[in-house]
Amino acid sequence: MIHQWSTDMQTAISSSDRLSSRGPEPSRLLVVDDDSAIRTVSRLALEYSGFSVTEACDGYTALSWLKSHRFDAILLDARMPGIDGFETCRQMRERLGMDPVPIVIATGLDDDVSIQTAFDCGATDFAPKPLNWQIIIQRLRALIRAREASIHLNGRSLQISSMLKTxxxxxxxxxxxxxxxxxxxxxxxxxxxxxxxxxxxxxxxxxxxxxxxxxxxxxxxxxxxxxxxxxxxxxxxxxxxxxxxxxxxxxxxxxxxxxxxxxxxxxxxxxxxxxxxxVDQCTGIANEKRLISELTLRLKQERDNGPSTVLIRCATSDFQEFEPRLGRSGLNKLACTIVSRINSRVTKFAKDTSLVLSEPPLVARISESHYAIALSGDGVRGDNIEELAQSILSVLTNCVEIDGFSCPMDWKIGIATSTGTTSPDALLSATAYAIQSGLAVNGNDRIRFYNSGVQENIGRAMELERLLRKDIATGALEVYYQPKFALSDRSLIGMEALVRWNNLELGPVSPARFIPLAEQTGLIIPLSHFVIETVLDQIVCWREEGSPAVPVSINISGHHLNSQTIVEELMAGIEQRDIPCHLVELEVTESIMIEGAGRALANLHELRENGVRISIDDFGTGYSSLSYLRELPIDCLKIDRSFVNSIANDPTAHAIAKAIITVGHEVGLHVIAEGVETPEQLTCLKDAQCDSVQGYLTGRPVDRDHFDVFFGGYVPRSTH
Missing domain, CATH: 3.30.450.20 (PAS domain)
Structure with a gap:
């Protein structure tokens, strides 16, 4: 049971984008359950998804918490000792009064009477056990948003009442x-x-x-x-x-x-x-309601043989990141600056082109970080709109200075036309789909047009995500191992663990296809957990079979490295199996090391101090310098395969590879070249004094049962 909960939790926390709509202050949840294990699983899943969690073991404790604390939502078990969840819910509603705090009752009882009892006691929603954390987390977010909307509506009602009184x-x-x-x-x-x-x-x-x-x-x-x-x-x-x-x-x-x-x-x-x-109260331009109203009118005119409409959506995900530095007033200034830049480009565009518009351009702020421009006219064409979108993107990506702080933002633009569209909501959604999966304009991936295949592509991606999620949960993926050899004597010095996916419905799926999907959806964390556990178990298995103890490197994502628990989890897995730490090596990308994203760098330092080896993967594609390498917690550099591919016939690639090897040796690092496929490449690397190689020439990735053939060439080396 708990294992199932843990699996569901991993699925939920990996697929959920963390709560960002509330800025730096997370939503506060009260979890009430008499089972401590379930409370722990609930807390981990919810905290990882951005919630702040308070636990209560029974109804009395929950009611006590409610006296002195405010919560945005409550997850309540139905069957508990003392007062059960239904009575607890009823008393909570009495104490909350008019505050519509969502209360979700979770229970294994799914009969009609239990469901009706839950709602009669004041429950907002009912969730059957075992909980599907992916659904529960999204449902809690929706309920919290609904409560906020209700509070906003009540506030608007009071505002209107106040105005009418005066x-x-x-x-x-x-x-x-x-x-x-x-x-x-x-x-x-x-x-x-x-x-x-x-x-x-x-x-x-x-x-x-x-x-x-x-x-x-x-x-x-x-x-x-x-x-x-x-x-x-x-x-x-x-x-x-x-x-x-x-x-x-x-x-x-x-x-x-x-x-x-x-x-x-x-x-x-x-x-x-x-x-x-x-009207948007911050910027003074139209808000989403005004935009919807205007689009409704324009689409009606189009149905009556009027001009067509084009809608442009400009979106950024960086807006809330500046609130800790700028405060609310600073964010308002930033929003006004954004609107000013958009308005200037739209106005200039309307004057400088021969475009005849049937209505003045409408610029609207449809959310805190999304803006829209509606253009209507018989002369509205793709090339005109591309020109405007490029102009808007260029001015938006210029860094904004607010109160002495730099606010660089990454923007994406989605474009959709009203052709075949009858509702403003559909037109708005089309611009959102375009940003996600539309057709890039002239190779610019940040400006995308909506077309009829976008939703189909999204549907295929969602199905691939569903299958990947299922196979990760059931352990249906495999780990292959590719050997690494010393160039000096061709002896085995280690191996790299590579995950492979052979789905029952799709057949073999390329890592180039499912790894980026896992990164985008958050599945990369449970996928990494699967690979780590599989590798550690395999090291123990080889040890019990009497095979040599060969170091194994594991690719680790930036998302996983930023987690608060990775050090504890990895070290616990190593210690439980009594594995020497130097047999485990983590491969991380150069960009993670250079950016030092979040906790990643601190976690790597701690892991290396514990004896785990660290390697920079794809070295040479970033911006590392000799002085920077001296400060990083690393043991090994891997030369990117793009340099290895052309090292034998491209003097520039040869020079870069030679420089990387020299830099690595100067700071005492082991240097390995990956993607070696030809004897000529091998010769060039040996002449450049590269330490070791990995690639199809020396050994393809194989499953665990076929790796034994490589063990005969293993020569134990110093762990330092």
Missing amino acids: SSEAVLTMDRNAVIQERKHTEKLPEAVKEMFRPGCAFFDVLPVECSGRVAKAWENAVNGDSIDEFILQFGANGSDMNIQGRFIAGVENEMLCLLQDQTEAFVTERKMYELAY
Whole structure:
């Protein structure tokens, strides 16, 4: 049972992108379960996915925590000693009051009565055991976002209420059938008009016929969220005309508000309410709701033989990284700078080209780090849009200085046209799909067009991810071993562990295909766990068979190196099997060593201090220098195969390889060349005094059962 939970946990934490929408402050979760092992597994899975976790072993403890702490969500076991999960949930709801904190009840009971009981007690959701952590983590995030949206909606309601209290307008509250439910401040209206708009009356029944059409159109637009249109009501009383200015505004839930006044000052307050609904409060440009409204109108015009629309989405994932340095005010300045740069390029583009637009370009901020530009016109073409996208990308990638801090950002642009699209949501989604898997523009991978094959490609990638996830969980992959030989005497000095995947449905899958997928989806961590455990077990197996103790190198990813537990986990695996540490070597890429990403460099230092050997893989493709190499926790350099491939016929490649060997020897490192396939390459490397080689010429990767043939050439060497 616990093993299954652990497997599910690894799958979940590897596939989940870590919680980033909340910035540096993680969501706070309360996990309540009487089983300590399950609590531990839950905490590890949730903490790795970016949550802050508090544990409680029973209902009483959970309720005690709730008195003194605030949580964003609660994961609650149904069956516990003392008060069970259902009663605990009921008491939690009483204490939380109006706060819609999500409570998810987890239980092995899946009968209808148990499910109904959970919801009757105030549960937000119900999850059957054993928990699928991939689903649970995504569900918790969705519930937390829903709670935040609810709080935001309530805040907006209070904001509107506050504005209306201080407003000089009369307010009619109506249902969606335009029946007046309540009226406020009607003393500010002429007495004759006040008498017309009584609770229970249908608003349109008392309107003058000549203005009912205009008012009906304004009502329809407000209900649909398209716009807030003003209208004028003209009434005659005692021989004089009364001009009442009014607007409809969609309130919360199904309410409609009608604001009436015979003074123009009413428009000031209403404009503020319009901006709350349709304008990004930070930058002053249109928000997503306004963009959706505008796209709805433009797509309707296109269906009526109007011009087509192109939507450009500009996205960055770096925005929140600057909050610890800049603070919220600094982030607002950064957002305004981004908008200014986009606006300048869009305005210049519209002036400098012969493009005829049917509507002014609309620039909108659709999320904290995503911006959109809508362009409509018969002359909107691919080459024009490519030119604009290139221009926007060039200005966005220029470093921004905010309050003395540099804010470099990596941007991607997705482009989609309205052709064949009937909904603004679909058009927005198409730009997101384009960024993920669209067709690159003129070789620029950061600008992509949406096409009909994008979703199909995403579907294939998702299916490949599903199969890989399944085979990692079941241990269906294999580890092959490629020998390494000393150039001085051709003796075996070690081997590299290489993972291979032969899927029952797909057959053999190239590492060049599934390794990048594992990196992108987070599966690289459970995949690394599988390889490490397999290699350590195989070292023990060879030892028991009496084979020589040969060092084995394992490729390790930057994601795994950055984890907080890698040192503890690897050393525990080595010590439990009583394996000498020098028999385990980790191969890491040069970029990880140079960037020192997160905890990676510190973890490597600690592992090397414990006796694990460290090797830089693909050396020569980065920017290492001699002085930098002296400071790195490494034992070995591997010359990248790109230099080895052409070392025999390219003087430049030969010179680079020779320089790497010299640099390595100067700082006391072992140098190995990988990808050796020809005798000529071998001769060049020997002449350059390379220490050892690895490649198809000297030995292809083989499974564990066929590696015995290489053991005969093993010569024990010093571990120093």
